[in-house]
Amino acid sequence: MTVLQLTDVTGGYTRKPVIKELSFTIGEGELVGLIGLNGAGKSTTIKHIIGTLLPQKGEIRLNGVTLSEDLDKYRSSFSYIPETPVLYDELTLREHLELTAMAYGIDEQTLQLRSQSLLKEFRMEKRLNWFPSHFSKGMRQKVMIMCAFLVNPQLYIIDEPFVGLDPLGIQSLLEQMDEKKKDGASILMSTHILSTAEKHCDRIILLHEGRVRAQGTMDDLRGAFGMPNATLDDLYIAMTKEQDHE
Amino acid sequence: MNNLQDVWSKRFNHYMTEVQKYMRFVFTGHLAIVLVFVIGAVGYQYSEWLKVVDATFPAEWIVALAIGFLLALSRPVTLLREPDQVYLLPLESKMTTYFSSALKWTFWSQIGLAIVIYIVAIPLLKAVTELSSGQIWLCVAVIIVLKYLNVHIEFNYRYANRGASLSIDRMARGVLSILTIQSALTEGYSYVIIFIILLFVYNRTLAKKVKIQPIPYEHFVKVEQNRMMGFYRFANYFTDVPHLHGSIRRRGWLNFIYSIVQHNQNGTQSYLVYRTFIRTDDHFYLWVRLTAISGLIALLVNIPIVTWVVAGALSFATTIQLKYALLSSGDFRMDRLYPVHGSQRKNAVRKVLRLFMVIQAIIVMLCSVGQPLFFVTGILIVAVGELTFLMTKDPSREY
Numbered sequence: 001m002t003v004l005q006l007t008d009v010t011g012g013y014t015r016k017p018v019i020k021e022l023s024f025t026i027g028e029g030e031l032v033g034l035i036g037l038n039g040a041g042k043s044t045t046i047k048h049i050i051g052t053l054l055p056q057k058g059e060i061r062l063n064g065v066t067l068s069e070d071l072d073k074y075r076s077s078f079s080y081i082p083e084t085p086v087l088y089d090e091l092t093l094r095e096h097l098e099l100t101a102m103a104y105g106i107d108e109q110t111l112q113l114r115s116q117s118l119l120k121e122f123r124m125e126k127r128l129n130w131f132p133s134h135f136s137k138g139m140r141q142k143v144m145i146m147c148a149f150l151v152n153p154q155l156y157i158i159d160e161p162f163v164g165l166d167p168l169g170i171q172s173l174l175e176q177m178d179e180k181k182k183d184g185a186s187i188l189m190s191t192h193i194l195s196t197a198e199k200h201c202d203r204i205i206l207l208h209e210g211r212v213r214a215q216g217t218m219d220d221l222r223g224a225f226g227m228p229n230a231t232l233d234d235l236y237i238a239m240t241k242e243q244d245h246e
Numbered sequence: 247m248n249n250l251q252d253v254w255s256k257r258f259n260h261y262m263t264e265v266q267k268y269m270r271f272v273f274t275g276h277l278a279i280v281l282v283f284v285i286g287a288v289g290y291q292y293s294e295w296l297k298v299v300d301a302t303f304p305a306e307w308i309v310a311l312a313i314g315f316l317l318a319l320s321r322p323v324t325l326l327r328e329p330d331q332v333y334l335l336p337l338e339s340k341m342t343t344y345f346s347s348a349l350k351w352t353f354w355s356q357i358g359l360a361i362v363i364y365i366v367a368i369p370l371l372k373a374v375t376e377l378s379s380g381q382i383w384l385c386v387a388v389i390i391v392l393k394y395l396n397v398h399i400e401f402n403y404r405y406a407n408r409g410a411s412l413s414i415d416r417m418a419r420g421v422l423s424i425l426t427i428q429s430a431l432t433e434g435y436s437y438v439i440i441f442i443i444l445l446f447v448y449n450r451t452l453a454k455k456v457k458i459q460p461i462p463y464e465h466f467v468k469v470e471q472n473r474m475m476g477f478y479r480f481a482n483y484f485t486d487v488p489h490l491h492g493s494i495r496r497r498g499w500l501n502f503i504y505s506i507v508q509h510n511q512n513g514t515q516s517y518l519v520y521r522t523f524i525r526t527d528d529h530f531y532l533w534v535r536l537t538a539i540s541g542l543i544a545l546l547v548n549i550p551i552v553t554w555v556v557a558g559a560l561s562f563a564t565t566i567q568l569k570y571a572l573l574s575s576g577d578f579r580m581d582r583l584y585p586v587h588g589s590q591r592k593n594a595v596r597k598v599l600r601l602f603m604v605i606q607a608i609i610v611m612l613c614s615v616g617q618p619l620f621f622v623t624g625i626l627i628v629a630v631g632e633l634t635f636l637m638t639k640d641p642s643r644e645y
């Protein structure tokens with residue numbers, strides 16, 4: 001079953017589009033990596049999917065609806081972990097979790113159950129009453145991750161998740177992602193850590209200058225670039241060179 | 247060196263636009279209303295007092311102390327920035343042009359206040375001393391010379407000592423300035439000349455030290471940063487200064503208020519807004535300040551119509567500023583993605599403001615309890631608050 005479907009999406013911050021005629025889908029239980037150079041349009045694509053930017057052309061369907069058709073259903077269907085943590089300076093860690101639970105209609109009992117295991121997993125139990133100003137960059141990132149996993153949505157959208165996390169944090173995040181996948185959730189992840197992407201992603205979308213350059217499994221990509229046995233790093237560099245020649 | 251003159255001019259223009267941008271808000275803000283009232287009241291009291299002031303009143307000493315002390319505070323405005331420590335380093339020997347422009351501006355921007363205070367004191371001097379008009383105006387010239395010397399000495403002292411033990415220098419200059427003005431006001435002109443020569447020699451000594459030292463960029467940049475920070479904090483009382491993030495305090499004693507909010511999806515924005523308002527110093531202290539001013543005026547001015555006008559104006563000011571502060575935001579916040587209705591935030595802000603305007607009304611009403619029709623004050627505050635919220639535009643729609 002298709003969870004997320006982008007059809008010919010064109011858009012950007014101004015009239016000049018950053019992403020052009022983007023089309024791809026993400027199925028149930030799939031982990032898809034969004035890979036591209038700086039400025040290729042990864043973050044812009046994500047902003048269109050979460051609805052902070054609206055497409056100039058084309059359509060984005062999440063769980064069968066567009067944002068304008070059913071705002072509540074669309075927004076309840078995903079949770080988002082931004083590249084730079086966005087926290088409320090005036091809320092403690094506990095309150096961030098409570099607020100998220102309230103917003104997504106999660107009852108008290110479920111909140112307790114889920115947050116306890118998340119706090120333990122990310123080793124943040126002792127910081128429940130802290131304000132974010134006392135958190136390091138990695139801890140802030142962990143708060144975002146916990147809030148996202150607390151919601152338990154159909155789709156996770158994760159922008160550059162590994163930057164700022166310590167190795168244990170990265171491990172915990174990958175485990176959580178794996179677990180959610182097994183439960184049937186889908187994940188769209190943008191990253192520059194290619195070895196991790198190659199290892200964990202079911203499919204890869206290579207963005208280049210706002211367009212999909214190639215997409216599919218690692219084997220599909222090797223085929224598209226005519227480079228059998230290539231790693232994702234090799235393919236990425238090949239794409240860079242392609243750009244240099246233009 | 248034309249180059250550094252340009253650097254100064256560019257910086258100065260940028261600085262002026264920045265200051266003007268924020269001063270607009272200061273003079274259209276609620277403090278302007280209060281200032282008009284305060285200046286009016288103080289002016290009236292002063293003129294009444296002048297009619298009965300005793301001829302033995304030590305006006306010369308008081309004027310000398312006030313202005314002399316003020317003159318000693320001559321912090322240089324250099325407009326230096328952090329990168330200058332690197333980029334202007336090769337131009338070290340040519341920086342004299344830059345600093346002379348900086349000191350000119352320092353002098354002109356600070357002399358005004360001293361002169362204004364002196365002019366305000368002229369009626370007093372005329373009432374209790376026998377100085378002629380010429381002598382009174384001669385003292386203005388003395389103040390100008392003193393200010394010029396103070397600006398240069400403070401700059402040279404900071405330069406030569408990298409800002410260490412500035413208070414000793416300030417104290418010395420303060421005492422000398424006070425004595426000079428006092429002498430000028432008591433016709434001791436030979437003393438005036440002696441004190442000014444002393445200051446002049448002091449300045450020359452420091453200037454010689456300056457010549458053999460590298461520019462203390464670190465100190466001057468820090469002075470400049472503190473000065474701008476002070477300005478932004480001040481401006482932040484009137485408007486939202488974007489790069490100034492208000493500090494957060496838990497204020498645990500107000501936790502009981504949060505229990506009003508229902509823990510379900512409809513309460514999401516209320517959960518957030520109550521905490522944002524109570525814990526953000528900028529928002530909370532704005533309310534405290536305006537409530538205190540309104541209460542004080544109700545307590546001290548026993549004319550009901552004045553109390554009503556002030557209470558109404560301050561209720562308007564409180565509501566509109568908090569509405570803007572809580573509803574407008576250019577920054578991305580996670581609650582923009584929440585699956586809750588878009589109007590929830592506005593309703594939450596309205597509820598928080600309603601509660602705190604009722605509290606303001608009760609406090610001000612208690613302060614005016616001796617006046618006839620004191621309950622009108624309370625009704626007025628709540629009504630103006632509600633109307634302000636309804637009739638003003640919704641800033642969140644601008645995005």
